[in-house]
Amino acid sequence: MKTPSELRYTEDHEWLRPEGKSGRVGITDFAQDQLGDVVFVELPEVGRAVKQGEAFGVVESVKSVSDVFAPITGKVVAVNQALVDSPELVNQDPYGQGWIVEIEIANDGEVQALLDAQAYGALQEGGH
Amino acid sequence: MGKRTPLYEEHLALGGRMVDFGGWDMPVQYPAGILAEHEAVRQRAGLFDVSHMGEIDLHGERVLQFADELVTNDCQKLAENQVLYSPMCYEHGGVVDDLLVYRLEPGHVLLVVNASNTDKDVAWVMEQRQRLYPDVQAEDISAKTAEMALQGPKAQEILQSLTSFDLNRIAFFWVQPDIEIAGRKALWVSRTGYTGEDGFEIYVRPEDAVHVWREILRAGEPYGILPCGLGARDSLRFEACLPLYGQELDQDHTPLQSGLKYWVRLEKEHFIGLGPLKEEQESGGPKRRLVGFKLAERGIARHGYPITSPSGEEIGVVTSGMLSPTLGEAIGLGFVPAEYAQVGTRIAVSVRGRAIPAEVIKRPFYRRSGK
Numbered sequence: 001m002k003t004p005s006e007l008r009y010t011e012d013h014e015w016l017r018p019e020g021k022s023g024r025v026g027i028t029d030f031a032q033d034q035l036g037d038v039v040f041v042e043l044p045e046v047g048r049a050v051k052q053g054e055a056f057g058v059v060e061s062v063k064s065v066s067d068v069f070a071p072i073t074g075k076v077v078a079v080n081q082a083l084v085d086s087p088e089l090v091n092q093d094p095y096g097q098g099w100i101v102e103i104e105i106a107n108d109g110e111v112q113a114l115l116d117a118q119a120y121g122a123l124q125e126g127g128h
Numbered sequence: 129m130g131k132r133t134p135l136y137e138e139h140l141a142l143g144g145r146m147v148d149f150g151g152w153d154m155p156v157q158y159p160a161g162i163l164a165e166h167e168a169v170r171q172r173a174g175l176f177d178v179s180h181m182g183e184i185d186l187h188g189e190r191v192l193q194f195a196d197e198l199v200t201n202d203c204q205k206l207a208e209n210q211v212l213y214s215p216m217c218y219e220h221g222g223v224v225d226d227l228l229v230y231r232l233e234p235g236h237v238l239l240v241v242n243a244s245n246t247d248k249d250v251a252w253v254m255e256q257r258q259r260l261y262p263d264v265q266a267e268d269i270s271a272k273t274a275e276m277a278l279q280g281p282k283a284q285e286i287l288q289s290l291t292s293f294d295l296n297r298i299a300f301f302w303v304q305p306d307i308e309i310a311g312r313k314a315l316w317v318s319r320t321g322y323t324g325e326d327g328f329e330i331y332v333r334p335e336d337a338v339h340v341w342r343e344i345l346r347a348g349e350p351y352g353i354l355p356c357g358l359g360a361r362d363s364l365r366f367e368a369c370l371p372l373y374g375q376e377l378d379q380d381h382t383p384l385q386s387g388l389k390y391w392v393r394l395e396k397e398h399f400i401g402l403g404p405l406k407e408e409q410e411s412g413g414p415k416r417r418l419v420g421f422k423l424a425e426r427g428i429a430r431h432g433y434p435i436t437s438p439s440g441e442e443i444g445v446v447t448s449g450m451l452s453p454t455l456g457e458a459i460g461l462g463f464v465p466a467e468y469a470q471v472g473t474r475i476a477v478s479v480r481g482r483a484i485p486a487e488v489i490k491r492p493f494y495r496r497s498g499k
Contacts, residue, residue, distance in 0.1 A: 036145075036156075036359070037163045039451045040428050042480075058480070060428050062162040062450060063359050084426070 001124060002029045004095055008071065008111060009120035015095060016071045016103075018111050024099040025071055027059060027090065030124050032098070035061040038090040041083040044101060048076045052110055057100055059090060068100060072110040078102040129153070133179035134274045134337040142355050150244025152180040155357040165360035166453045169323050173280035173348050174356035178329070179337065182246030183273045184239040184253055188264035191237045195229055197260060197399055198239075198253065200383055200392040206231040211301045211318050214391050215383035216249070217401030221408065222379035223386070225249050226371060228320060230303050238316070242373050246270055256400065273315060274337035278344055279327030279364075281496075282351040287317075287328055289347045295319075298328070310343035312336040322361060324368025324494055366448050369420065369461065369492035375431055375447040376418055376461055385414040385463065387491065417469040418447070420491040421477070422459050427484045429460035429477040436476045440483060443468060443475070452493060459493055460486075 007015045013031035016023045032038065042058040050056045055067035056076065079101050083089060090098040105111060115123065130153040139146065144155030155177070157165065168174045186194060196203040201214035210231055216224045225245040230238035241249040250268045257266050278287055288295050293307040303318035314332050321327040332340050345353060362372070369387075371377045376386050382405055383392050393399075394406050408414055423429060429449035434442050449460030460477065468475055473488040 037161045039163075040426070042427075060451075062166075062363055062453070063156070065428075065430060 001033065002095070003117045003121045003124075005117040007095065007117065008114035009117070010069065010071045010114060011123060012069045014069060014071045016111065016114060017095075017099075018105065022074075022077055022102050022104045023072070023111070024102045025068075026094055026099040027068060028120070029094050031066075032091050032094045035059060035064060035066060037062050038087045041087045041090065041100065043079040043081075043083065044076050046076055046079055050074065050076060050103065059087075059100075070103065071114060072103060072105060072107065074103040074106040076101050077104050131180070133177055134334040135177040135179060135276075135341055138338060138341055139177065139355075144355070144357060147358070149180065149358055150242075152243060154180060155355075157357040157359045158355050160354050162357070162359035162363060163453050165354050165356040166363050168352060168354040169280045169325055169356060169360065169364055170454055171281070172351050173278060173282040173286055173327075173353040174323075174360065175341070175344050175348065175353060176277040176279065176356050176361055177341070178277050179274040179334075180243035181275055182241040182243060182249060182268070182270045183275075183331075184241065184250060185267045185269045186237040186239065186264055187235055187267075188261070189235055190261055191235055191264050192231065194257065194261040194264045195237045195239070196396070198256060199227070199229060200399055200401065200405070201229070202393045202396060203229055203231070203237075208233065209303050209305070211303050211320055213301075215377065215386075215388055216252075217383065217399075217405070218379060219400060219404075221382040221401045221404035223373070223377045223381065223383055224252050224379070225373055226377055226388075228318075230316065230318065232303070232305060232316075245373060272334065273331050274334045275329060275331050276337070276341060276344070277321055277323075277327060277329045278348075279321045279323040279325050280353075281326060282348070282353070283325070283327040286344065286348040286351055286353060287330075290343055295328075300326075310340050312340055314340070322370055323364035324370070324492070325364070325496055363450060363453055366450060366461070367452055367454055367492070367494035371418075372448065381416070381463065382408055382414065384408055385416050385418065387418040413466065415466050416444070416463050417466050418461060419464055419469050419488045420459065420461055420493060421475060421486045422457055422489045423477060424485040424487065426458070427477075427479045427482070428458050429462075429479065429484070429486070434478040435462050435464055436478055436483060437468070438474045438476055438485070440476070442478075446477060449477075454494055459489070461491075464488075
């Protein structure tokens with residue numbers, strides 16, 4: 001499983017790519033592999049305020065429904081409309097074209113406290 | 129750790145993702161994924177390990193009468209080596225399980241039941257035998273049989289390359305005992321399945337399972353066969369509207385409510401559950417009915433989601449639902465009051481609190497061409 005070193009991670013298998021005042025969010029390679037073929041992604045409204053740990057979207061595979069949790073507190077400034085017609089991008093390119101939302105960073109401390117690639121990798125090896 | 133079929137190690141070697149299913153460790157999918165496995169069965173062929181299914185062997189002079197008492201369909205009309213599908217009911221008309229009845233040589237009937245119901249079914253059959261037909265012998269032979277299902281339009285060609293027996297001689301819902309597959313004697317080979325495609329279910333001794341499994345995959349390789357897990361088994365049976373016990377069928381619904389009227393022979397003199405089923409049919413038919421529906425907007429109706437009237441009144445529940453891999457539509461099955469059961473009726477499904485409009489549509493959702 002790929003775990004890019006420039007990203008931050010949650011224990012719930014989301015990633016955050018901090019870039020200036022905001023960051024894109026998606027689910028990890030491990031998460032998409034566990035889910036299997038993604039067939040539907042429910043996106044939030046642009047402008048919605050989310051709290052860290054809050055479920056803001058849903059990823060559905062053939063068999064299962066999984067919430068996506070906000071890795072940080074902030075406002076949703078963009079959503080990936082490409083997932084409406086091509087939800088399989090989450091499987092094909094989880095850290096790139098399969099991004100789900102972009103969140104404006106409200107609190108840098110939250111970003112710093114997220115897992116780095118090494119810590120997230122260790123979590124997977126722990127059998128999660 | 130759950131129970132393992134004789135093919136457990138094969139699943140691991142093929143990269144199967146193992147999950148618990150009714151106490152069994154079974155592959156939900158292999159690396160190709162559920163959609164690719166589903167497509168393989170619709171277009172070419174797929175091979176499923178269904179060794180977890182339960183088999184109950186019945187022997188005795190009155191074995192056919194006993195089977196006929198147990199199930200709602202008509203066993204008496206079965207010829208030797210013919211198979212039928214049937215619900216099996218409690219006295220009150222609720223469903224114990226749905227199963228296949230194999231009429232084999234004289235005095236021998238085989239019942240094939242759902243894995244997750246095997247213990248319950250064996251207990252039920254033993255109890256009825258004791259009560260009604262103590263002269264019939266019943267034995268749970270589930271541990272002595274491995275079973276695999278080869279399904280898809282190329283299933284016959286693939287299997288034919290492994291046997292000298294002319295498979296054209298096995299018609300739909302017929303069985304042939306003792307034919308050789310890949311050099312091993314299969315107990316039974318029937319033209320049956322749970323996918324909506326042509327195909328075979330192959331029963332072998334546990335010690336022959338690995339060899340036969342590998343040979344079928346090898347023979348199927350040029351055809352693009354894939355090993356398939358429970359995920360594809362569920363999506364395939366769903367499109368064909370074949371019911372799944374615990375979802376479309378349970379002890380709280382009669383087979384008439386579940387849309388299985390064709391498999392309930394109310395003209396039979398007797399079977400367990402006949403009284404309540406006859407009464408339900410004669411008093412205007414079931415008041416709750418299983419329907420198929422299609423969502424009019426994006427979303428997926430899942431098992432357990434509420435079904436509502438267009439005005440939001442809760443009227444039923446989704447039993448199965450998914451984005452149909454073959455049709456690309458968000459469709460589902462669910463129970464609603466009879467007045468909502470007509471094709472074209474508008475209903476709605478509550479998906480995480482949001483009402484998505486839906487319309488009742490015809491079942492099955494998928495029927496293979498040429499049938």
